[in-house]
Amino acid sequence: MRVPSSIERVLLDEETIAGRVRELAAQISADYDDADALMLVGVLKGAFIFMADLSRRLTIVHHVDFIALSSYSRGATSTGAVRLIMDTRASVTGRHVLIVEDIVDTGYTLDYLLRNFRAREPASLRACALLSKSARRQVDVPVDYVGFEIPDVWVVGYGLDYADRFRTLPYIAALKREVYAR
Ligand code: 5GP
Numbered sequence: 001m002r003v004p005s006s007i008e009r010v011l012l013d014e015e016t017i018a019g020r021v022r023e024l025a026a027q028i029s030a031d032y033d034d035a036d037a038l039m040l041v042g043v044l045k046g047a048f049i050f051m052a053d054l055s056r057r058l059t060i061v062h063h064v065d066f067i068a069l070s071s072y073s074r075g076a077t078s079t080g081a082v083r084l085i086m087d088t089r090a091s092v093t094g095r096h097v098l099i100v101e102d103i104v105d106t107g108y109t110l111d112y113l114l115r116n117f118r119a120r121e122p123a124s125l126r127a128c129a130l131l132s133k134s135a136r137r138q139v140d141v142p143v144d145y146v147g148f149e150i151p152d153v154w155v156v157g158y159g160l161d162y163a164d165r166f167r168t169l170p171y172i173a174a175l176k177r178e179v180y181a182r
Pocket of ligand 1: 046101102103104105106107108109110153154155156160161162
């Protein structure tokens, strides 16, 4: 495995991620077994690989849709201000909606999304995040399905980037602190 020099260490390898995604998909499939078609809403760009793998492992009828956000981040520092820049194609009203996020850090983004979607009166609304940095939480936001708890480091790979780089690494790795710290 060739690891770029900006990478500090690999936190989660391909097999570990695939195993956990299978478990999450089994749990979600069981939880929504009785519900009408589930609507997965992936948050671009970071969740695109997780969304693709998770959705293919679900054994229940479901639809996929996407949203995109602008988070006014400064490098690795989130300012907490979030804005929806691309909405779902389909209406979420009356649907069972599961928001699929790459990572919950301070919680501002997911908190904004849950409030935004709740206002549209879905039949149900839950959130699934591949990663969570609970130690950094600023907002007490509910995350119904969490893949992995990770430490307070900037991670890249499996959809996650730094300045739009490293997204397509097959594993999740911590970036060297000198690359993102200021
Ligand atoms: P929050 O609003 O919870 O602070 O941040 C959520 C968003 O910040 C995530 O959707 C992601 O875009 C970005 N983010 C937070 N931590 C990381 C990280 O370690 N790596 C990457 N690539 N993005 C992160």
